Amino acid sequence: MDLTRRRLLVLLPAAAVAWKYVLAGTPEASPNYKLSEHWWSMLIDIPKCIGCGSCVRACAQENEVPEGYFRTWIERYHVADWKIERPEVESPDGGKEGFPPNETSTGKNFFVPKLCNHCADSPCTQVCPVGATFVTPDGVVLVDKNYCLGCRYCVQACPYGCRFINPKTKTAEKCTLCYHRITKGLTTACCEVCPTGARQLADLKNPKDPIHEFLRTHTVQVLKPHMATGAKVFYNGMDGSVR
Amino acid sequence: MAHKKTNVFKDIEHLIRLAVVIVIAVVAFVVLRTAVIPRSFGQYGHYRGAAIAEATAHPVAFAGHDVCEACHSDVADQKKLGKHVVVACEACHGALARHADDPASVIPAKLDTTIVCARCHEANSAKPKGFRQVVAADHSGGIACDTCHLPHKPKIEVAKTEAGGKK
Numbered sequence: 516m517d518l519t520r521r522r523l524l525v526l527l528p529a530a531a532v533a534w535k536y537v538l539a540g541t542p543e544a545s546p547n548y549k550l551s552e553h554w555w556s557m558l559i560d561i562p563k564c565i566g567c568g569s570c571v572r573a574c575a576q577e578n579e580v581p582e583g584y585f586r587t588w589i590e591r592y593h594v595a596d597w598k599i600e601r602p603e604v605e606s607p608d609g610g611k612e613g614f615p616p617n618e619t620s621t622g623k624n625f626f627v628p629k630l631c632n633h634c635a636d637s638p639c640t641q642v643c644p645v646g647a648t649f650v651t652p653d654g655v656v657l658v659d660k661n662y663c664l665g666c667r668y669c670v671q672a673c674p675y676g677c678r679f680i681n682p683k684t685k686t687a688e689k690c691t692l693c694y695h696r697i698t699k700g701l702t703t704a705c706c707e708v709c710p711t712g713a714r715q716l717a718d719l720k721n722p723k724d725p726i727h728e729f730l731r732t733h734t735v736q737v738l739k740p741h742m743a744t745g746a747k748v749f750y751n752g753m754d755g756s757v758r
Numbered sequence: 759m760a761h762k763k764t765n766v767f768k769d770i771e772h773l774i775r776l777a778v779v780i781v782i783a784v785v786a787f788v789v790l791r792t793a794v795i796p797r798s799f800g801q802y803g804h805y806r807g808a809a810i811a812e813a814t815a816h817p818v819a820f821a822g823h824d825v826c827e828a829c830h831s832d833v834a835d836q837k838k839l840g841k842h843v844v845v846a847c848e849a850c851h852g853a854l855a856r857h858a859d860d861p862a863s864v865i866p867a868k869l870d871t872t873i874v875c876a877r878c879h880e881a882n883s884a885k886p887k888g889f890r891q892v893v894a895a896d897h898s899g900g901i902a903c904d905t906c907h908l909p910h911k912p913k914i915e916v917a918k919t920e921a922g923g924k925k
Contacts, residue, residue: 702822708848
């Protein structure tokens with residue numbers, strides 16, 4: 516068959532359409548993983564956090580987070596005596612390399628690790644104009660980077676400041692709760708490396724998960740409960756000064 | 759009346775033309791829409807269902823301590839004797855899934871204990887009071903921690919006889 520100009524012009528669009536369907540083919544999902552059987556969350560035990568920055572480093576490495584941006588970070592709070600409404604909060608380089616010694620050891624000092632709260636009624640997914648961010652059936656808030664326009668609505672909508680625009684891809688990025696790991700039966704990178712067990716992945720749909728007993732027997736809070744986001748990152752022993 | 763009726767149908771050609779244009783526009787819209795919207799859109803909700811599977815495709819960097827302990831069971835046994843039993847291997851040694859995949863050619867780097875130990879154990883008033891903390895400069899004066907302590911079983915008694923350290 517001669518490839519005349521006419522034939523080429525007919526073939527090219529046909530090939531383009533065919534290639535689009537090839538690319539759209541779904542990659543193989545993890546076997547034996549059922550979306551409907553999980554509802555992921557995380558437990559953060561503040562009295563156990565030593566601010567070592569292992570979670571921040573591990574997250575950056577596992578997820579190739581660009582330098583200067585954070586999917587998880589650690590804040591150090593300093594509350595002077597009664598000034599609960601005016602805590603001094605710092606997070607040098609996200610706490611990636613730990614924290615310098617405090618100038619003052621008076622008052623109350625503690626660390627608060629932060630990450631996406633994987634809200635059940637998340638404000639960020641509601642504002643997306645194109646359906647590029649969503650809550651998966653197993654309760655993880657993800658960004659479809661192939662569909663995101665980079666309009667930044669979600670970055671503004673997140674009350675916890677957990678989103679940023681990746682400077683390379685120019686699309687929204689955030690904690691995926693290591694979705695590629697938890698669907699394979701692993702824990703998240705941050706929970707894996709946390710040396711004191713201050714962070715623990717939890718599956719609220721698994722009746723055998725120790726999270727249920729923990730939530731029942733401890734004083735647990737979520738961040739900004741008044742915003743009714745359905746946050747699923749639970750903080751144990753959290754001081755009232757934490758924003 | 760009859761005269762009027764023929765008048766009405768006389769101009770029906772215009773309506774047919776308009777209808778044809780509308781039908782073409784609707785068909786074109788539907789065809790374009792199905793071509794442009796990804797096939798998996800709406801599978802689970804107002805998003806591309808295939809994006810979930812794409813998120814699972816990301817490679818793993820941290821193998822997980824179960825994988826480490828499959829080969830290094832001796833280290834795991836040693837850790838069980840000390841407080842570092844709760845610390846996962848890759849918390850100190852770094853992401854080593856590549857080493858687990860190919861142990862022969864990917865060799866983990868030796869750790870500098872003056873840096874690695876200090877990340878957790880350097881004193882800081884924000885750290886929980888029960889957590890072991892030292893001011894490294896006063897405690898060891900810059901000597902590597904593993905001169906005296908065995909990192910996998912840090913309590914000093916055994917290390918004293920094996921490494922001859924003090925303190």
